[in-house]
Amino acid sequence: xxxxxxxxxxxxxxxxxxxxxxxxxxxxxxxxxxxxxxxxxxxxxxxxxxxxxxxxxxxxxxxxxxxxxxxxxxxxxxxxxxxxxxxxxxxxxxxxxxxxxxxxxxxxxxxxxxxxxxxxxxxxxxxxxxxxxxxxxxxxxxxxxxxxxxxxxxxxxxxxxxxxxxxxxxxxxxxxxxxxxxxxxxxxxxxxxxxxxxxxxxxxxxxxxxxxxxxxxxxxxxxxxxxxxxxxxxxxxxxxxxxxxxxxxxxxxxxxxxxxxxxxxxxxxxxxxxxxxxxxxxxxxxxxxxxxxxxxxxxxxxxxxxxxxxxxxxxxxxxxxxx
Amino acid sequence: xxxxxxxxxxxxxxxxxxxxxxxxxxxxxxxxxxxxxxxxxxxxxxxxxxxxxxxxxxxxxxxxxxxxxxxxxxxxxxxxxxxxxxxxxxxxxxxxxxxxxxxxxxxxxxxxxxxxxxxxxxxxxxxxxxxxxxxxxxxxxxxxxxxxxxxxxxxxxxxxxxxxxxxxxxxxxxxxxxxxxxxxxxxxxxxxxxxxxxxxxxxxxxxxxxxxxxxxxxxxxxxxxxxxxxxxxxxxxxxxxxxxxxxxxxxxxxxxxxxxxxxxxxxxxxxxxxxxxxxxxxxxxxxxxxxxxxxxxxxxxxxxxxxxxxxxxxxxxxxxxxxxxx
Numbered sequence: 001x002x003x004x005x006x007x008x009x010x011x012x013x014x015x016x017x018x019x020x021x022x023x024x025x026x027x028x029x030x031x032x033x034x035x036x037x038x039x040x041x042x043x044x045x046x047x048x049x050x051x052x053x054x055x056x057x058x059x060x061x062x063x064x065x066x067x068x069x070x071x072x073x074x075x076x077x078x079x080x081x082x083x084x085x086x087x088x089x090x091x092x093x094x095x096x097x098x099x100x101x102x103x104x105x106x107x108x109x110x111x112x113x114x115x116x117x118x119x120x121x122x123x124x125x126x127x128x129x130x131x132x133x134x135x136x137x138x139x140x141x142x143x144x145x146x147x148x149x150x151x152x153x154x155x156x157x158x159x160x161x162x163x164x165x166x167x168x169x170x171x172x173x174x175x176x177x178x179x180x181x182x183x184x185x186x187x188x189x190x191x192x193x194x195x196x197x198x199x200x201x202x203x204x205x206x207x208x209x210x211x212x213x214x215x216x217x218x219x220x221x222x223x224x225x226x227x228x229x230x231x232x233x234x235x236x237x238x239x240x241x242x243x244x245x246x247x248x249x250x251x252x253x254x255x256x257x258x259x260x261x262x263x264x265x266x267x268x269x270x271x272x273x274x275x276x277x278x279x280x281x282x283x284x285x286x287x288x289x290x291x292x293x294x295x296x297x298x299x300x301x302x303x304x305x306x307x308x309x310x311x312x313x314x315x316x317x318x319x320x321x322x323x
Numbered sequence: 324x325x326x327x328x329x330x331x332x333x334x335x336x337x338x339x340x341x342x343x344x345x346x347x348x349x350x351x352x353x354x355x356x357x358x359x360x361x362x363x364x365x366x367x368x369x370x371x372x373x374x375x376x377x378x379x380x381x382x383x384x385x386x387x388x389x390x391x392x393x394x395x396x397x398x399x400x401x402x403x404x405x406x407x408x409x410x411x412x413x414x415x416x417x418x419x420x421x422x423x424x425x426x427x428x429x430x431x432x433x434x435x436x437x438x439x440x441x442x443x444x445x446x447x448x449x450x451x452x453x454x455x456x457x458x459x460x461x462x463x464x465x466x467x468x469x470x471x472x473x474x475x476x477x478x479x480x481x482x483x484x485x486x487x488x489x490x491x492x493x494x495x496x497x498x499x500x501x502x503x504x505x506x507x508x509x510x511x512x513x514x515x516x517x518x519x520x521x522x523x524x525x526x527x528x529x530x531x532x533x534x535x536x537x538x539x540x541x542x543x544x545x546x547x548x549x550x551x552x553x554x555x556x557x558x559x560x561x562x563x564x565x566x567x568x569x570x571x572x573x574x575x576x577x578x579x580x581x582x583x584x585x586x587x588x589x590x591x592x593x594x595x596x597x598x599x600x601x602x603x604x605x606x607x608x609x610x611x612x613x614x615x616x617x618x619x620x621x622x623x624x625x626x627x628x629x630x631x632x633x634x635x636x637x638x639x640x641x642x643x644x645x646x647x648x649x
Contacts, residue, residue, distance in 0.1 A: 256539025
């Protein structure tokens, strides 16, 4: 494995068993055959509608949900090998959408930040120095350290979550909708802070969001998911400006315009809903909503097509469709 | 002069709390004309939803409407009795909220809920069913017969919001208030709802007051925009002017905080500080502490609400002196 790659997973699968009405077992294929790599210092954006499997991937990478098939390697170490657990947990940090529910309401900010350090063998004194240093890095005022989460604003709570996640100086930060609950002005501050921290510590980010403007601002590469599968991936600019998958195009044109003058832009609105992932169809998962659908799409699952320069798309007609 | 469907004048709403009187909405004035979409935009806690609730008179204790007028159809809604107001809600003014699942009754079918309002108006049962069914078609729901018999939990979030819109339009209200109608939905579903609202307003020519925190939605659907900050309306203008020539420093900064660039192109603009505590009486402008252009005057006096060019209103001292543009 190359030294440039921090996180690597191939053909990752997560199937949830469900009981069928009338007896018998079935599986929800929440993540189905996902191959993903994250380079050192790189930000990979994971986008898609709700239910596309973004968070399930995050949970498997964090070691919170065991994959059904295959595994994830971080720094060449298997996340799902028990003997690596402690080491991996130090290397990976996580920030979730709702900061209020990810902080312990009975711990002061200081206690929340101290805990990971004490668990990993820091002395109280060392911990204090590190906490003060990290709090300053995320613009968390000293006076806030002795407060409880409910005494903080949403933006401040999210900064505490970020501080806690980087306490052990991880190599990877999994950011699952970190700014979705925040206001625009607070979101801007938080995103800028994340970029600064990344520059300083050289961390890799897995940035999960449904907000395409945010992911465009943050990412080097993006990966578009639909129904548990990767539809298109590549460098951010390639995917944004020259997307080849009809789903990506549909998703992009659903984003509201930046200016009222763009109201009459070319649009391709997706109709209908994501199909049930229980006993998902044979062919392309997107074909039920795709207006470019051909008979082959219903019978045969498209393979990942290499569009050059690290740009991939899972569509039989990638590169052939004029949007 | 176009017909004003709704004319809000100096509306003030206070919440009396143990920590003092919070002026959640402070002398807000705007109007919505026939066939027009007016967007109230601002960050959480700025008072945009409270303003809408005030118009509908749904403010609950400890909140009270402490002043102003809400002129609708030639009468001041604030002077109506409870019974009269009940007649206005739903019939003359429809309202939809962020989470349609909270607005729908889980134990009644869509059909029963759609026709309820019509039956109140003594419409014949059969006819009401037909009106409701046709309305579901208008809001682009497939399998209408089937859907009329479905329960809210059996349909998707996007469909529920369509049902809510249809339910409100059934009684052909003069004004539709939509409070963050797409915030709980995926972007693909949101785009469909916005498209639908655009189509319906042409068809029904009703006035729409949309409340949102998302400037993208404003750009997509609004004709005129009002920007709120900390209980005050700080700027209103038509949508092109707001995007091209915003005047108030808060509007300008907020626009620059939107992630419209990539990280290689630069950094987003941020607004320093936080929203002030509205329970504290402040002599000056509520934005003064965070404003990069704040002058001495801004901390001592409240800026007046003035028309700085035809149809463009702004509450800022910079506009009066005409100094410090950028």
